[in-house]
Amino acid sequence: MASTSDVLTLVSSVALRLSIWIFLRWIPTTIVPGLAIVLTAVYVPCFFTSFQDTEQYKLISDELDIIVKHTIARDDDDDDDDDSSDEIQLIDGADQGPLEELDVQETIQYEEREPKILRTLLTGLPSPSSALWSWVTFAINMALIAMALDVVYRAPLLHQCHDASFGRVGYVSDHGANILVREPYAFDVRVLYRSIDEPNRSWMHKIHPASQPSHWLTNDTDFTTVLSLDYLRPDTAYEYVIETSSGNKTGTFTTAPRPGRTSLLKDNKYTFVHSSCIKPRVPYTPFQHPLEFPGMKHLARWLPELSPYFMLFLGDFIYIDVPHRQGKDSESYRREYRQVYSSPSWPAVSDHLPWIHVIDDHEIHNDWNSNMTGVAVPAYDAFTHYNAAPNPPAHRKGHTYFSFTQGPAEFFLLDTRRYRSPENKDPKDTAKTMLGAEQLEDLLAWIHKVPHNGVNWKFIVTGIPFTKNWQFGSEDTWGGYLHERRTILEAAWELSTTAGVGVVILSGDRHEFAATSFPPPAGSKWPVSATVHEFSTSPLSMFYLPFRTYKEMDDEDVCIKYLPDGNSKFGAVEITNPPHGEQSLLNYRLFVDGKEAWTHVISTPPSRDGSHRAKDAVWG
Incomplete structure (x- = not known):
């Protein structure tokens, strides 16, 4: 019969694996992070409790056989007549009578336990006989928890993007275009643009002189601003270059038809x-x-x-x-x-x-x-x-x-x-x-x-x-x-x-x-x-x-x-x-x-x- 620790290990492990699989591969629901913490708190101590029973061999039976042998038939008359026999001294309190020899034999039966590798890997239970496979299945659960933590915390902690500078094209009408830029440094942001049908034409440009104190972008807008490109022709393809401190972004857009x-x-x-x-x-x-x-x-x-x-x-x-x-x-x-x-x-x-x-x-x-x-x-x-x-x-x-x-x-x-x-x-x-x-x-x-x-x-x-x-x-x-x-x-x-x-x-x-x-x-x-x-x-x-x-x-x-x-x-x-x-x-x-x-x-x-x-x- 399964022990309480085995049952708790099995239930918590299966629930942990299923919930994290859903979280990682299907729906990153808000329920799973908290649920995973609770299931992990149950799984870890129960796993180590069950792990104490991991042994390579299982005892089937342990029998003791005691064989009694009568070695000397002794009485008072015989003792007097047999001068050649060795004198045997009895332990104090022993009864007079024939002496007995005890032959004790212990018979132990055991069998080598199966590691049950598949069950161990699928359920998260410790292997009955293999410490190696027990640690492997434990590592699988810990890896799943690490992946869930990776999803929740890696980007917020390691990719806060405070230094990000970039630009993108927003609304484009038949005569203009809005360009969003973010520039956290004192760098003059420029947008160069020209129509594609006139490749030899010089670039037009719009500039935000963020290097000048009077035009610094501030944290009030998270260092963003919008540059408007005006006097564009309708239904015309344009190429552009957005110059920021992190490099140039190039692309195209087409103005709307009238x-x-x-x-x-x-x-x-x-x-x-x-x-x-x-x-x-x-x-x-x-x-x-x-x-x-x-x-x-x-x-x-x-x-x-x-x-x-x-x-x-x-x-x-x-x-x-x-x-x-x-x-x-x-x-x-x-x-x-x-x-x-x-x-x-x-x-x-x-x-x-x-x-x-x-x-x-x-x-x-x-x-x-x-x-x-x-x-x-x-x-x-x-x-x-x-x-x-x-x-x-x-x-x-x-x-x-x-x-x-x-x-x-x-x-x-x-x-x-x-x-x-x-x-x-x-x-x-x-x-x-x-x-x-x-x-x-x-x-x-x-x-x-x-x-x-x-x-x-x-x-x-x-x-x-x-x-x-x-x-x-x-x-x-x-x-x-x-x-x-x-x-x-x-x-x-x-x-x-x-x-x-x-x-x-x-x-x-x-x-x-x-x-x-x-x-x-x-x-x-x-x-x-x-x-x-x-x-x-x-x-x-x-x-x-x-x-x-x-x-x-x-x-x-x-x-x-x-x-x-x-x-x-x-x-x-x-x-x-x-x-x-x-x-x-x-x-x-x-x-x-x-x-x-x-x-x-x-x-x-x-x-x-x-x-x-x-x-x-x-x-x-």
Whole structure:
């Protein structure tokens, strides 16, 4: 029967191995670091207690055989008659009688114990007979613990990136570009740029004279600033060089086509990519750089073919609280951004691709809904300096939601964390708001405004899913704010019906992919051609959920496609205007773990005048 120490050793070891495997290779959950400490505290003493029983041989039996031999038959008469016999002296107190000889034989039976190598290596129990294999299985558990500690503490302790100097391209319009730079030293930062179609033209430049005391970059902004490149030509490819104290960063970007037009450079196609959620070393391998993002290599491989204008990143650019929060001050948040921009994976996806950002919960804290209180203050400080500053202009000055127009599309980038009401279990609570009164008013006005001629699409960009089909954690999504969601949908249906503009929602957050349509209610004043579509795509480099959480519940949110698996997902949106057609086409391409997994085409509503029934006949 197994001893108590053996049982505890087995249970704690198996639980430790399983939890750390999940932590390293699947989900770096916040539960595991604390759980691993408890399991290790149980495993180590129990292992050494069980280890005391490790012996090469096992005793089967130990028998003593005593053989009694009568050697001398003695009585009083014989003693008198036998003069030749030796006189035998009895021990005091011994009885008179015949003397006996005792022959004692001990028989020991034993067997060599099996080392049970496989059991030892798989379970973490000490080997019954081999100290070597016992130490090997103990070392396996200690190595797993070391790997978990490596994930949690190596980057924060050894890669704080205080000295990092770098630059990246942010929002690029049809006439300008924003360049974010970080320079902690007194070094004059320069950005050189020129159009690629004029290689013999001299370089234009923009400079920030950080070597001069009046222009020093300070810790107030974590030594960052934005340089704006002006007077650029629309729909033109530019090459650039960013000179910092750490060296030169080179790359290219393409200015946007004018509103209402598509690119002449890119086969009359307007393309951008989107995704969300990145965390270094997921899944984990021991020899990775501690700041490596495995999923970014898939995006980098497709960029030359897709040739997108920009990346629309929908939140969770950092994971301040996963797997273990290292601090709650501004420096803790700023360090996370510096680490991303110092990653060896970053240049391949940024040298030739501008990035535009929205904020979500893990830039603050998981499922954040407490407005600008507590950790939200340092969180927004870091987000503002690193990601919001080079973004498009704020839709309303001083706020963190943005809007812009490029080519055939308009974009409204929501902030779904800063202004929302606290969550509750009633999704139809009319008092709750996701956006706050001011942002909602601005969004509705933007939706209702008829766009520039040739602008056929409006994109509502939200960090969290718009559909209510996600059943796990739906209170944190738009599924928990259905009254406000319906207000937005009605505005979108009205615009599509009256102006023939397609409305598309882009979201992330769920580490899965789902395409959902939101048709107008049957029998309503809006035709089915006014249907709103959502493409929710994530993660770019993070875990995916091991269980299915998306399910169509009714005819309000219609599932088009659900693809949950994959550690790396991103979508490419391609807009074309057929030369002899009246409708604009949107081709959505989904990429999962480096392979194109799904394609879907939608069109704008027909521009034909008449009843909604006539429009549906054309559209359908």
